[in-house]
Amino acid sequence: MQDDFVGMNEVLKRFLAKSSDELVRELQAHHIQPAAQANATFQFLNDVAAGRTQTTATYLRGYIRSHPEYKHDSLLSEVGKR
Numbered sequence: 001m002q003d004d005f006v007g008m009n010e011v012l013k014r015f016l017a018k019s020s021d022e023l024v025r026e027l028q029a030h031h032i033q034p035a036a037q038a039n040a041t042f043q044f045l046n047d048v049a050a051g052r053t054q055t056t057a058t059y060l061r062g063y064i065r066s067h068p069e070y071k072h073d074s075l076l077s078e079v080g081k082r
Contacts, residue, residue: 009045012042013038
């Protein structure tokens, strides 16, 4: 069964390859390149999954943990809040 799994990337690539001519013409008329946008999204998701790109949560966690006023007590102060 594992051999039958193709993953989200492949499913979306197949969908884009099979889209109707009308949809393709409409997207091109608006200068939208779904394949290029999908590929950029896939690359971003792959980079996040591989650890090459931080998620927002990882960035914020690191920012808070390294802040000089954070006391590692799970409490956030109002410092810097405007």
